[in-house]
Amino acid sequence: MTIKSLDQLLSEGVSGRRVLVRADLNVPFVKGSDPAQIADDGRIRAVLPTIVALREAGARVVVMSHLGRPKGAPDPAFTLQPVADRLGELLGADRTSGSSPEGSSAIAFATDTVGESAQAAVAGLADGQVALLENLRFNAGETSKDAAERGAFADQLAAFGDAYVDDAFGAVHRKHASVYDVPARLPHYAGGLVLREVEVLRTLTGDPARPYVVVLGGSKVSDKLAVIEALLPKVDRLLIGGGMCFTFLKAQGHEVGASLLQDEMVGTCRELLERADGKILLPSDVVVADKFAADAATRTVSATEIPAGWLGLDIGPASVAEFADALSGAKTVFWNGPMGVFELAPFAAGTRGVAEAITKVDGLTVVGGGDSAAAVRALGIDESGFGHISTGGGASLEFLEGKDLPGIEALEQ
Incomplete structure (x- = not known):
């Protein structure tokens, strides 16, 4: 089935209409920052084109999102x-509480x-004005497995809109009220x-250009595991x-010191290596440390x-070169x-090297998405070097696994 687009909604006319926008504003924060400081505003920036297009067309835009995992x-x-503050900055407006006076460009934060x-x-x-609702997961109905409870919350949200736009790919794998029930x-x-x-x-699940x-x-x-299979x-x-x-290396019979290891997955990794028929490439060298810290001996x-007692925290330079060589002739790459541990400087070279190799792929x-997208921005790698940076790590993986995504199903209905 087909999915109606934002362009179709705009062509129908939105001036004076209230449009509910489900965004994914689940941004990371700098640990320990007070007041809270956003570490990466990529997800806010990603939804800006939709909000701006609706605002410029005269819609009354009501944005909703979750953040983290509060308990309802x-x-x-x-x-x-803090997200409202940053959204306001990016839209060239200041956040206000409650209602916005007519003619003002301020964002209303509920x-x-x-x-x-x-x-x-x-x-x-x-x-042409914008409001942002407080964290959807502050209401138990958002994530409830009970259809009636979820539906009751969806009724309340839907009352705020005349139309609904989902631009939160990072949440489409969740059967939540704002994702699945409101569009109905x-x-x-x-x-x-x-x-x-x-x-x-x-494209990735269909007939991608090879080598893939x-x-x-x-x-x-x-x-x-599911996406590997x-x-x-x-x-x-x-x-x-x-x-x-390291679990794969253990499956090959190697000792991995104090490195992260899932003992219960060793047998599974051994089976995957046997079935892979040489397709799987593991690191040939690793950067190890005597402790998990930026000032560790490495x-x-x-x-x-x-070595016993040491833990692997990055792939080594030889591995980066081997991975880059494997990527050099590729026509399709998914990372x-x-x-x-790219957040700590001594263990960022592997991620940086592989990311830079991917940018050179023709x-x-x-x-x-997820940590990969955050790493690209944190390491200062030019985002234009990638064909597409997903905003939904979990959703991307479930799509590639072949799972049905509730948010996509809801848009198709």
Whole structure:
């Protein structure tokens, strides 16, 4: 089935109409910062084109999002207020509480989801103005598995809009009220971000140009097992780094010192290596440390000779060169997960080297969201060197696994 686009909604006319926009503003914060400081505003920037297009067309824009995992009740640690401030800066407006006066360009920030503050913020919007509701997960109905409870919350949210736009690809794999139930209650459309994500990922799951190389990192094999099993028959090479590589190395019979290890996954990794028929490439050397810290003593060792008590925190330079060589002739690349603990300077070279190698690929290159996208920005790598940077790590992986995504299903109905 087809999905209606934001362009179609704009062509129908939105001036004076209230448009609910489901955004993914689940941004990371600098640990320990007070007041809270956003570490990476990439997800806010990603939805700006949709908000700006609606605002310039005269819509009354009501933005909603989650942040973190509060337990269905207000929690100051997860307020969207800092996000409202940053969104206001990016839109060239200042945040205000409650309603916005007519003619003002200010963003109205509601201090609740569907209560008095939200009602006032939405009612006070003039044409071309924007409101942001407080964290959706402050209401238990957002994530409830009970359809009636979820539906009741969706009814309240839908009352704020005349149309619905989903531009939160990072949440489309969740069967939540704002993602799955609200679009059933309003004319619904996909923002450009969601449409681009679906287009790119359908290319990866369809008939991608070859050679097709996938780079996987991150900490746990269990988190990536389903996507490995789904992709292994389809790819030409599968490069594995990050903490998950040590479980594979253990499956080959090597000792991994104090490195991250999932003992319960060793047998599974052994089976995957046997089935891969040489497609899987593991690091040949790693950077090890005597402790998990930026000031740790470090050394580069063979991946088959990790000293007892030392822990691997990055792939080594020889591995970077081998991975770059495997990527050099690729026509399609999908990358999800850093090669090491890139947040600490001594262990960032592996991720940087692989990312830079991907930017040199002559073909479609896709960064699978999450930590990979954060690493690109944190390491100062030019984002224009990648064909597409996804905003939804988990959603991207589930799409590639072949799972049905509730948010996409809702837009198709």
